[in-house]
Amino acid sequence: DAGVIQSPRHEVTEMGQEVTLRCKPISGHNSLFWYRQTMMRGLELLIYFNNNVPIDDSGMPEDRFSAKMPNASFSTLKIQPSEPRDSAVYFCASSLEGRVTYNEQFFGPGTRLTVL
């Protein structure tokens, strides 16, 4: 298995531009998570999906951020308009979750976003 795939690996953009990050989870996994990591705030959960349905988006910073999961093999995180404070590494992770189990999460390599 190729693991969780994220693209792009690096993104440099200017303030005000739209940024779209992409994620392909591990085949067969039913849960997908988007995290943001910075030195100041550590690893933060932004949103997670279960069976393609957004379950908890309480970590999404503001309306500029949106995430979709149109099918079991693809998810996007969009920032519009982007701001310098959005600069961070964004990780996508997937797992196979049961109703009462909490299984390991498999992280993708991340997208390093720089907003100038």
Place this chain on the structure above:
Amino acid sequence: GQQVMQIPQYQHVQEGEDFTTYCNSSTTLSNIQWYKQRPGGHPVFLIQLVKSGEVKKQKRLTFQFGEAKKNSSLHITATQTTDVGTYFCAGPSRGAQKLVFGQGTRLTINP
């Protein structure tokens, strides 16, 4: 809300010395997971502890889950340069199938 705290935030050791990081939760956990992130890399799952007082070993790494299931520790014996990285603990959030990660302990090693 639920919080997972880790100490220390940073630890620098000489190669061969031992290392311990501690994890404390504000609430009782059903289980706890540990992850390692190498510099420039992504978090990688190490282990999950479920039972009260559980102790698990992976070569030089020893993981413990507290009797009250509110704390955990990771101990590395005789550190090697390959142990460099940030170690995170994570516990499930009450009523939600998501993990709450600690801030991590960044381990650096002087060869």
